[in-house]
Amino acid sequence: MSSNLGIPTRESNYADWYNELVVKADLADYSPVRGCMIIPPHGFALWENMQRALDDMIKETGHQNAYFPLLIPKSFFDKEADHVEGFAKECAVVTHHRLTKSADGKSLIPDPEAELEEPLIIRPTSETIIWNTYKKWIQSYRDLPILVNQWANVMRWELRTRLFLRTAEFLWQEGHTAHTTYEEADAEALTILHDVYSKFAEEWMAVPVFRGIKTKSETFAGASHSYCIEAMTQDLRAIQAGTSHHLGQNFAKAFDVQYQSAEGKLEYVYATSWGVSTRLIGTLIMAHSDDKGFVCPPKLAPIQVVFVPMGKAEGLEQTTAVAKDLAAQLKAKGIRVKVDDRAKESPGFKAKHWEMRGVCMRVDVGGRELEAGELGVSRRDEDEKQMVTTGSVVDHVTAQLAAMQGDLFTKALAFREANIHRIDTWDAFAKQFDGEGGGGFVLAHWDGTAETEEKIRELTKASIRCIPLNHEKPEDGQPGKCVLTGAPSQQRVVFAKAY
Amino acid sequence: MSSNLGIPTRESNYADWYNELVVKADLADYSPVRGCMIIPPHGFALWENMQRALDDMIKETGHQNAYFPLLIPKSFFDKEADHVEGFAKECAVVTHHRLTKSADGKSLIPDPEAELEEPLIIRPTSETIIWNTYKKWIQSYRDLPILVNQWANVMRWELRTRLFLRTAEFLWQEGHTAHTTYEEADAEALTILHDVYSKFAEEWMAVPVFRGIKTKSETFAGASHSYCIEAMTQDLRAIQAGTSHHLGQNFAKAFDVQYQSAEGKLEYVYATSWGVSTRLIGTLIMAHSDDKGFVCPPKLAPIQVVFVPMGKAEGLEQTTAVAKDLAAQLKAKGIRVKVDDRAKESPGFKAKHWEMRGVCMRVDVGGRELEAGELGVSRRDEDEKQMVTTGSVVDHVTAQLAAMQGDLFTKALAFREANIHRIDTWDAFAKQFDGEGGGGFVLAHWDGTAETEEKIRELTKASIRCIPLNHEKPEDGQPGKCVLTGAPSQQRVVFAKAY
Numbered sequence: 001m002s003s004n005l006g007i008p009t010r011e012s013n014y015a016d017w018y019n020e021l022v023v024k025a026d027l028a029d030y031s032p033v034r035g036c037m038i039i040p041p042h043g044f045a046l047w048e049n050m051q052r053a054l055d056d057m058i059k060e061t062g063h064q065n066a067y068f069p070l071l072i073p074k075s076f077f078d079k080e081a082d083h084v085e086g087f088a089k090e091c092a093v094v095t096h097h098r099l100t101k102s103a104d105g106k107s108l109i110p111d112p113e114a115e116l117e118e119p120l121i122i123r124p125t126s127e128t129i130i131w132n133t134y135k136k137w138i139q140s141y142r143d144l145p146i147l148v149n150q151w152a153n154v155m156r157w158e159l160r161t162r163l164f165l166r167t168a169e170f171l172w173q174e175g176h177t178a179h180t181t182y183e184e185a186d187a188e189a190l191t192i193l194h195d196v197y198s199k200f201a202e203e204w205m206a207v208p209v210f211r212g213i214k215t216k217s218e219t220f221a222g223a224s225h226s227y228c229i230e231a232m233t234q235d236l237r238a239i240q241a242g243t244s245h246h247l248g249q250n251f252a253k254a255f256d257v258q259y260q261s262a263e264g265k266l267e268y269v270y271a272t273s274w275g276v277s278t279r280l281i282g283t284l285i286m287a288h289s290d291d292k293g294f295v296c297p298p299k300l301a302p303i304q305v306v307f308v309p310m311g312k313a314e315g316l317e318q319t320t321a322v323a324k325d326l327a328a329q330l331k332a333k334g335i336r337v338k339v340d341d342r343a344k345e346s347p348g349f350k351a352k353h354w355e356m357r358g359v360c361m362r363v364d365v366g367g368r369e370l371e372a373g374e375l376g377v378s379r380r381d382e383d384e385k386q387m388v389t390t391g392s393v394v395d396h397v398t399a400q401l402a403a404m405q406g407d408l409f410t411k412a413l414a415f416r417e418a419n420i421h422r423i424d425t426w427d428a429f430a431k432q433f434d435g436e437g438g439g440g441f442v443l444a445h446w447d448g449t450a451e452t453e454e455k456i457r458e459l460t461k462a463s464i465r466c467i468p469l470n471h472e473k474p475e476d477g478q479p480g481k482c483v484l485t486g487a488p489s490q491q492r493v494v495f496a497k498a499y
Numbered sequence: 500m501s502s503n504l505g506i507p508t509r510e511s512n513y514a515d516w517y518n519e520l521v522v523k524a525d526l527a528d529y530s531p532v533r534g535c536m537i538i539p540p541h542g543f544a545l546w547e548n549m550q551r552a553l554d555d556m557i558k559e560t561g562h563q564n565a566y567f568p569l570l571i572p573k574s575f576f577d578k579e580a581d582h583v584e585g586f587a588k589e590c591a592v593v594t595h596h597r598l599t600k601s602a603d604g605k606s607l608i609p610d611p612e613a614e615l616e617e618p619l620i621i622r623p624t625s626e627t628i629i630w631n632t633y634k635k636w637i638q639s640y641r642d643l644p645i646l647v648n649q650w651a652n653v654m655r656w657e658l659r660t661r662l663f664l665r666t667a668e669f670l671w672q673e674g675h676t677a678h679t680t681y682e683e684a685d686a687e688a689l690t691i692l693h694d695v696y697s698k699f700a701e702e703w704m705a706v707p708v709f710r711g712i713k714t715k716s717e718t719f720a721g722a723s724h725s726y727c728i729e730a731m732t733q734d735l736r737a738i739q740a741g742t743s744h745h746l747g748q749n750f751a752k753a754f755d756v757q758y759q760s761a762e763g764k765l766e767y768v769y770a771t772s773w774g775v776s777t778r779l780i781g782t783l784i785m786a787h788s789d790d791k792g793f794v795c796p797p798k799l800a801p802i803q804v805v806f807v808p809m810g811k812a813e814g815l816e817q818t819t820a821v822a823k824d825l826a827a828q829l830k831a832k833g834i835r836v837k838v839d840d841r842a843k844e845s846p847g848f849k850a851k852h853w854e855m856r857g858v859c860m861r862v863d864v865g866g867r868e869l870e871a872g873e874l875g876v877s878r879r880d881e882d883e884k885q886m887v888t889t890g891s892v893v894d895h896v897t898a899q900l901a902a903m904q905g906d907l908f909t910k911a912l913a914f915r916e917a918n919i920h921r922i923d924t925w926d927a928f929a930k931q932f933d934g935e936g937g938g939g940f941v942l943a944h945w946d947g948t949a950e951t952e953e954k955i956r957e958l959t960k961a962s963i964r965c966i967p968l969n970h971e972k973p974e975d976g977q978p979g980k981c982v983l984t985g986a987p988s989q990q991r992v993v994f995a996k997a998y
Contacts, residue, residue: 029635031628032575033568033619038632041563041647048564064540065547069532070621070652070668071591074598074607076531084598084607092570093595093609094621097656099573099587108573108583110592110618119609120532122569122593122621129530133537136528142843148540153569153652157596169569344641 007356009291014235019163022285025294025357028163035161035168042357043281045302047171050280051151053204053299054173057196063147063175068129070153071120076128080254083127086221090157092122092168122155127222127247127273130176131255138178138269140260145188146178164282165239165499172277178269180259182248185270189244192274193227193469197242205280206297206408207231207287208416209241210441210494212466217450220273224248230465230494232416233286236438238465238496241283244274282499288381288408294358295380297408298401305330305397306359307339308350311367319365322390326363329394335401355380360404361397379404381411416441420472422492429483433460433497441465441496443472445489447482456484456495465494506855508790513734518662521784524793524856527662534660534667541856542780544801546670549779550650552703552798553672556695562646562674567628569652570619575627579753582626585720589656591621591667621654626721626746626772629675630754637677637768639759644687645677663781664738664998671776677768679758681747684769688743691773692726692968696741704779705796705908706730706786707915708740709940709993711965716949719772723747729964729993731915732785735937737964737995740782743773781998787880787907793857794879796907797900804829804896805858806838807849810866818864821889825862828893834900854879859903860896878903880910915940919971921991928982932959932996940964940995942971944988946981955983955994964993 007020022028027043039047055065071094077084098114101107123129130148137143155169175192179185193211201209209229219226223245230238252258252268261267288295298304307323309316320341327337338359340350347364354362364376364385374387379400388396419440423429433439439462446452446464457463468491471477476492506519521527526542538546554564570593576583597613600606622628629647636642654668674691678684692710700708708728718725722744729737751757751768760766787794797803806822808815819840826836837858839849846863853861863875863884873886878899887895918939922928932938938961945951945963956962967990970976975991 029632031568032572032631033570033628036568036570038568039566040636041565044565045563047566064544066540066543067538067546067670069530069535069537070654071532071535073531077598078607088598088607091596091598092593092619093598094591095594095609096592096618097590099576099583099590099592099618099620108577108587110594119595119598120591121598129532132531133528137539155569171566 007291007293010234017291018282018286021289021293021356022163022282027281027285027294030163033168035158037163037167037169039171039278042302046281046296046300047278049300049302050200050204051173054196054200054276055151057200058149058173058175061191061195063149063177066148066150067152068126068133068150070123072123072126072129074119074121076132077121079128080222080250082250083222083254087124087156090159091124092155092157094120094122123152124154124156125273125275126150126152126154126174127176127251128255131251131257131271134176134178134269135255135257138257138259141180141262144178144180144259144269145184147175147188148177149173149175162282164278164285167278170278172275174275175273177272178252178257179272180261180267180270182270185248185272186246189227189246189272189274192244192272193229193242197229197244197274197276200276201229201231201241201283202409204297204299205284205287206405206412207241207283208409208413210466210468211470212468212494214243214466215450215453215464215493217453218464220245222247222250223273224250227469228466230496231283231287232419232441232496233283233438233499234415235286236419236440236497237499238441238494239279239283239286239499240465241280242274242276245272247271247273287412289358292352293356295408296358296360298360298405301358301360302336303338303354303357303359304336304401305338305361305363306350306354307337307363307365308347309339309341309365310347315367319367319370322370323363323365326365326393330397333394333398335398351378360401363393363397381408417472422476424480424483426484429495430460433462433495438497441494443476443492444483444495445480445491446493447485447487447489449487452482452484452487462495462497465496465498467491467493506790506792509733516790517781517785520788520792520855521662521781526780526784526793529662532667534657536662536666536668538670538777541801545780545795545799546777548799548801549699549703550672553695553699553775554650556699557648557672557674560690560694562648562676565647565649566651567625567632567649569622571622571625571628573618573620575631576620578627579721579749581749582721582753586623586655589658590623591654591656593619593621622651623653623655624772624774625649625651625653625673626675626750627754630750630756630770633675633677633768634754634756637756637758640679640761643677643679643758643768644683646674646687647676648672648674661781663777663784666777669777671774673774674772676771677751677756678771679760679766679769681769684747684771685745688726688745688771688773691743691771692728692741696728696743696773696775699775700728700730700740700782701908703796703798704783704786705904705911706740706782707908707912709965709967710969711967711993713742713965714949714952714963714992716952717963719744721746721749722772723749726968727965729995730782730786731918731940731995732782732937732998733914734785735918735939735996736998737940737993738778738782738785738998739964740779741773741775744771746770746772786911788857791851792855794907795857795859797859797904800857800859801835802837802853802856802858803835803900804837804860804862805849805853806836806862806864807846808838808840808864809846814866818866818869821869822862822864825864825892829896832893832897834897850877859900862892862896880907916971921975923979923982925983928994929959932961932994937996940993942975942991943982943994944979944990945992946984946986946988948986951981951983951986959994961994961996964995964997966990966992
């Protein structure tokens with residue numbers, strides 16, 4: 001059931017389709033270190049484009065980047081009880097600072113004489129080391145707010161890993177801010193949710209998202225409450241694409257960070273933290289890709305247009321010259337182009353090669369077509385090749401890249417809308433999530449208790465992805481009765497099986 | 500003997516001057532983790548500017564970025580004998596993947612049941628994990644060259660650390676390339692040395708450098724030979740600012756990376772690796788800064804111009820409005836500006852605050868001066884404030900930023916030239932390096948043996964920084980007699996005490 005390029009179709013095996021696509025599209029690969037991935041140049045160029053756009057948005061909203069140590073003293077973890085509970089079970093522990101020859105001289109072992117007095121943890125997230133630092137940075141209300149972001153690698157020793165979606169090491173940004181009031185911290189967490197994460201997902205990734213609040217059981221370890229964005233995958237599951245946490249005064253109290261207010265009183269600081277990671281790449285792949293490989297929104301694509309010159313001998317020289325000239329014109333307009341002039345590969349091979357890797361448009365420069373004054377232009381998300389007069393290729397490609405960005409979003413939104421179900425009876429709810437499939441997003445009423453939430457998860461494997469802040473329809477925000485217990489509910493919440 | 504801002508003068512205590520400047524200029528700070536630094540926003544903005552410029556140059560020379568795992572299996576280290584010798588003694592070793600409660604329940608300990616089968620090393624550099632990957636990527640000559648770079652954090656458990664100059668964790672880029680021939684790999688290593696590192700040091704950092712080859716004793720662990728750039732500090736020592744290594748076939752053989760040549764033969768691949776790190780920031784600080792604090796070349800400065808509006812009440816409103824208007828005009832020209840409108844700080848405090856942090860130009864917007872149609876403009880590297888008509892401030896500042904970039908380089912070059920000594924007798928040589936001071940760069944003849952090199956190091960603490968490729972004077976490249984042994988020498992080499 002695999003396609004001619006050797007990846008399974010989505011229908012035959014969605015999980016294998018994803019796993020094989022990631023590797024064959026040169027987006028990521030397995031490494032010899034359990035759960036850690038290699039990101040080859042093509043995948044990393046995608047991440048760089050995402051980083052650049054996000055970094056600009058993070059800076060536009062008033063934040064600055066900084067860098068904090070990779071290693072965190074074990075004792076710091078003990079300071080915030082929920083936080084340590086959340087991370088101690090899956091962390092990489094550094095215990096020695098030297099290797100030495102084993103007794104038989106044949107291999108290297110951690111040198112027993114170089115054991116650390118206190119073990120160090122590779123950061124799974126940096127709240128503790130950062131709040132230990134903020135204690136030094138914050139004395140007066142005039143030192144606030146602190147609006148800092150960090151781009152870093154982090155490590156969580158997950159049991160089951162999947163490329164991009166859940167890896168032991170991943171790359172991310174983590175924002176850590178400090179404020180004088182609860183309200184200011186909440187506004188900050190919501191600014192990130194709406195003006196950075198949600199905007200980035202929809203306008204750059206072309207992925208529509210629900211913005212919402214996590215239930216208590218899904219709240220970040222150490223937070224007062226967590227906001228999130230949730231996207232839908234093509235196999236009808238939910239994927240959490242970003243989180244923004246209001247940390248209350250939890251970390252300020254754990255690390256004793258107080259400031260002197262304008263009135264001269266000592267007060268604890270309020271905090272937020274927020275992050276998105278290389279998991280966004282997994283989200284992106286799942287949103288748009290097809291059985292031929294990766295489909296990437298033009299704004300983020302490492303290569304937006306590829307030219308394939310055809311022919312032999314003099315004919316090939318001519319088509320290559322035309323391809324290079326057109327490519328140069330597009331490059332001058334800021335478009336990321338490539339001319340695939342590999343001598344030993346066929347045009348058919350090249351077409352499939354770039355389809356797999358998510359190049360948005362392909363221009364075939366054929367000798368006969370060129371003589372007729374036309375070139376064949378294909379858009380990655382459309383089946384038909386269009387014939388375009390040579391002189392208008394640059395304008396055509398430019399316009400189609402913009403159109404594709406919008407079309408991908410429209411298509412993803414339509415797909416999501418077709419797979420949102422408003423369900424009010426338990427039988428229908430259970431049936432919707434029956435079997436191994438995803439089941440889409442179910443907007444249902446919930447009585448607000450952790451017991452009901454857990455019961456529903458046990459019965460259906462569906463969990464509450466968020467209590468939405470933005471409603472598809474106004475009536476979704478109206479009161480009703482819990483789909484399981486019949487008890488009163490304030491609004492519909494989003495149920496789904498989740499990645 | 501400390502200046503009025505509380506940092507020692509360079510003359511009174513150069514080491515303390517550096518250490519205190521780094522912290523007080525908000526460039527870096529100590530962390531609770533031994534040898535690991537915190538880079539606050541101001542210092543990180545500087546690093547981002549350096550990264551951006553370097554990254555552009557690395558890409559312009561045909562390289563792509565990628566990412567490889569933070570952790571390296573211990574067994575990989577065993578594969579290249581020199582390499583393991585160079586790094587095993589100073590590496591952070593991960594031995595457990597979980598913390599658990601201690602027997603008394605009071606603290607966390609590495610869970611004995613979660614000990615790793617094979618310890619993992621936090622990368623001190625990535626040759627081993629990358630060459631293990633290249634084995635997969637390389638089959639045919641058509642897969643070559645591979646031109647890959649990685650931006651990453653690395654860890655070397657150094658005994659004595661200093662902010663930026665030598666830290667346990669540091670940020671860097673590491674390039675790793677693979678080639679079919681020895682000559683192509685050498686050309687690659689030299690391209691990086693000349694067209695990236697040397698160019699960046701001189702044109703962006705305004706720091707003149709010697710480009711050269713390392714002697715065998717200073718060659719990278721696992722390399723065939725190492726190229727380097729060496730700069731001079733104000734205390735007359737050498738600082739190695741970047742290295743570019745020809746790895747020969749050492750790693751290809753250690754990891755069995757062979758390719759099929761065009762003739763169908765199996766051949767081992769040739770390799771290079773090259774890196775610059777946050778150590779460049781230390782180099783930059785040492786090159787230009789003064790007793791008032793950090794002096795930064797405009798091309799890299801996080802803030803190029805600061806406006807200080809003065810006066811009270813309505814007067815202050817007016818000067819602030821003028822400052823903001825001029826700042827907006829400069830910003831539109833791509834210049835990094837700040838208006839310091841803090842209400843509670845005096846203009847004198849602000850001037851010193853920004854001097855310490857290396858802002859290139861300050862514009863004082865005084866009420867009386869404004870009425871007279873003039874503003875006071877100060878350049879960080881000059882003592883005199885200039886009065887400039889308000890209408891020409893934008894042009895003046897723009898021109899002076901360009902001039903300052905050139906002037907810093909000229910000044911650093913003149914300083915270096917004044918401290919280069921061509922010495923041909925042992926007495927004079929020994930005297931030049933006598934005492935605790937630096938001694939500058941001595942261009943002297945050397946007989947090419949490791950014994951003489953080591954003997955000179957023992958006697959004077961001066962080492963051979965490089966065998967230069969670029970000569971200050973052509974005659975420096977002519978043969979002569981070793982300054983210690985009198986044996987024949989091919990050219991003068993650079994001796995200095997080194998950081």
